[in-house]
Amino acid sequence: MPVHTSVSSQGGRGKGVGLGLALASALAFGGSGVAAKPLIEAGLDPLHVVWLRVTGAALVMLPLAVRHRALLRRRPALLAGFGLLAVAGVQACYFAALSRIPVGVALLIEYLAPALVLGWVRFVQRRPVTRAAALGVVLAAGGLACVVEVWSGLSFDALGLLLALGAACCQVGYFVLSDQGGDAGDEAPDPLGVIAYGLLGGAAVLTVVARPWGMDWSVLAGSAHLDGTAVPAFALLAWIVLIATVAAYVTGVLSVRRLSPQVAGVVACLEAVIATVLAWVLLGEHLSAPQIAGGAIVLVGAFIAQSSAPADGSPRPVAQGGAELELSARGTAA
Template structure:
């Protein structure tokens, strides 16, 4: 039962993240640049969480002195790095290829856990991550229109590394997850100021309505959904799931975000799924199901004489 609940939380996180692309399209149609949209998203989500926690759980906002560096690294790597590098990469590479490269993160997480933290994982963890990446390749039809711009490839690889960092750092059991996400968002908004240049945002755009593929939404409504659902709920659920499942399993299950995004784009943007997308989605689901069997490896059993290594050691 506990495992099923944990997996459910991970799926909710992936589906909520899936709204990012469709809602960002409405902001783009209103005139915001991708980096402006990222900044508004991070700043808005950070403020929402700060207000909620200040009223309901003020203790969650306290940052222990010995964790200041960790919180700063989370803001820069796990939030600002993932968001900014992805949006910069898609200016030089096809979106599908960039997504595929970014979602090699589960493989990076599995390798980190095995060789850096020295935690033994069952074969299902490795197989699930590999199968999920193969499925993503089919979903985005990586064989079509591939052009490997050197800088774009580097940016996408860095985004993948930051994405892996998000899962690994979210696995830290010594900090409050809600406070971590709240300060991570605020810190990311501060870090992104120089490149997002929010002073140039056309704030009047949020009072308009825009139409994308015959579907009309108020821009303010799209932004609210992007902030509350695709950011606050997605990040909080994601961190919670990683702590329950482990970074390796949580990262692989998070690959379902691409499937969720494709389905939502089909519904909201009339971007139809082809046979390859449906087949690839089934493969991704298989990878996620394989990976979830590795949940029992949250605490590995080492040979006699060696210390027990858990998911929180090695940071």
């Protein structure tokens, strides 16, 4: 899903605006888990929270889907895969993981995706990768070992860790699908249209899986708790839909239009830091010093893996983009 960058956007003002948009996108995405976890703890099933998020965002983005309806004829497989993996798969696995492990840990595990993409490139596509990229994979794996505290016998819930890893694997599918349109030039699908149809497709899949007709709707009329502070549940849902989904995706896409995808992807790595800090402040989820150090190593490894070029000298990065995610400045172009 390539994004065309105009010549004028290379100016200082355009880059400044682009950096601001990228930071706004990272902040918006980073707050999704912090807003979702209180709803899950209040009694909503994680799948129901995902369905509310994706369906609400799909309705908001519906006008864009109508505008780009030609995509249904031109790229049906891309849209279907995008909805299944990049929207439904990532969100469902990530939110289910939140019900079992801390927000920061779930998101840091999800940031293994760039390293996993390298594995796809090396062993499935059989393309060589640089030593720096391989180093990024090793660093990310080592940092993850610190985050989950392997020396304590995996002190976190094993299923929660597997669900977070599943979110990372679904992101790999997102990167691979994005790469399919990388050589299309002017015929490349508009990223906003792909996002809109991805949300619609994801909402359709999640409706079958989550069966929202059995949801406890009364939870939304009550309150949820942020580290002991009561907050209207509907306000948290509105934040998830409007800010952490719609605004996050749109600002992410617009930032890539003003920056190179590499720069936007690097800025998006701040999402994990933002999510961890917000979870610490708002949810009281404190991480130990080794976990914080491990998280930093994961981010460094993800950055190296993300920005390293293939060893064969081809112009496109091996693993362009980055987490919730799905669809943002992290990986609008693979």
